[in-house]
Amino acid sequence: MANVLELRDVSFVRSGNRILDRLSWSVDEADRWVILGPNGAGKSTILQLAAAATHPTSGEVHVLGERIGKVDVFELRTRIGLAATNLARRIPAAERVGDVVLTAAYAVTGRWNERYESLDLERAAEVMDAWDLSALATRPFGTLSDGERKRVQIARAVMTDPELMLLDEPAGSLDLGARESLLASLEEYASSPLAPAIVMVTHHVEEIPPGFTHAMLLREGGIVAAGPLDDVLTDAHLTETFGIPLAIAREGGRWSARAKR
Ligand SMILES: Nc1ncnc2c1ncn2[C@@H]1O[C@H](COP(=O)(O)OP(=O)(O)OP(=O)(O)O)[C@@H](O)[C@H]1O
Numbered sequence: 004m005a006n007v008l009e010l011r012d013v014s015f016v017r018s019g020n021r022i023l024d025r026l027s028w029s030v031d032e033a034d035r036w037v038i039l040g041p042n043g044a045g046k047s048t049i050l051q052l053a054a055a056a057t058h059p060t061s062g063e064v065h066v067l068g069e070r071i072g073k074v075d076v077f078e079l080r081t082r083i084g085l086a087a088t089n090l091a092r093r094i095p096a097a098e099r100v101g102d103v104v105l106t107a108a109y110a111v112t113g114r115w116n117e118r119y120e121s122l123d124l125e126r127a128a129e130v131m132d133a134w135d136l137s138a139l140a141t142r143p144f145g146t147l148s149d150g151e152r153k154r155v156q157i158a159r160a161v162m163t164d165p166e167l168m169l170l171d172e173p174a175g176s177l178d179l180g181a182r183e184s185l186l187a188s189l190e191e192y193a194s195s196p197l198a199p200a201i202v203m204v205t206h207h208v209e210e211i212p213p214g215f216t217h218a219m220l221l222r223e224g225g226i227v228a229a230g231p232l233d234d235v236l237t238d239a240h241l242t243e244t245f246g247i248p249l250a251i252a253r254e255g256g257r258w259s260a261r262a263k264r
Pocket residue numbers: 017018020022040041042043044045046047048049
């Protein structure tokens with residue numbers, strides 16, 4: 004099985020703060036990972052490293068077989084799909100949804116004078132259909148609900164057929180219906196043998212889509228536990244990660260957690 008992401012003894016220090024502390028971790032192509040941990044644990048920083056958007060202070064990051072620091076990251080980034088709210092902020096409010104998805108083919112936000120092939124147009128239509136966006140194709144991005152925006156961000160990331168998909172809190176801020184519907188779409192996407200390796204950051208075990216295979220629990224820049232979901236998602240590990248006594252349960256392929264009384 005091919006390795007798509009590897010962190011070797013990685014530390015990340017900013018403003019004197021050790022945000023990641025000697026972290027080692029690897030992701031294979033068939034893996035679907037979730038990263039869980041409290042606010043400020045370093046989850047988004049790991050995604051930024053995996054997206055080749057930043058460099059470690061020490062240690063090595065290998066993405067899709069290339070070592071960060073020794074490779075043209077602009078070329079490498081075209082092979083990585085990233086859906087994150089800070090990227091969505093760069094999308095012009097007036098941009099039509101169809102163009103937000105289509106412009107991913109050129110890794111730009113905001114349609115200008117690019118010439119798109121019919122293949123790009125067909126791919127955009129196919130992706131919008133799969134992510135339930137066809138009816139919104141002509142709507143300006145700025146008029147969408149949070150749930151619709153999340154779908155557009157993911158569709159944009161899917162558009163280029165990435166070899167590694169990174170999702171930063173895809174279900175964050177969604178209402179129950181929108182969350183469940185997004186999780187169903189993610190489950191379907193993740194279950195395809197053609198889907199790339201996926202790493203998803205979330206705050207809640209309830210947001211782990213069925214079919215995900217691995218979890219990393221992160222606390223203060225260090226790994227509490229990492230590996231197959233069933234081994235990692237235990238009362239003891241969750242309690243250590245979040246610092247309060249927690250109980251976790253699994254039913255019908257979904258997880259839930261609550262404080263122990
Ligand atoms: N450039 C920076 N300079 C200083 N501190 C930073 C910088 N980038 C991140 N941090 C700090 O590093 C810590 C980890 O940030 P990160 O965004 O990775 O955490 P997170 O686990 O994704 O948090 P959240 O769940 O709140 O989104 C935070 O305390 C953050 O304030």
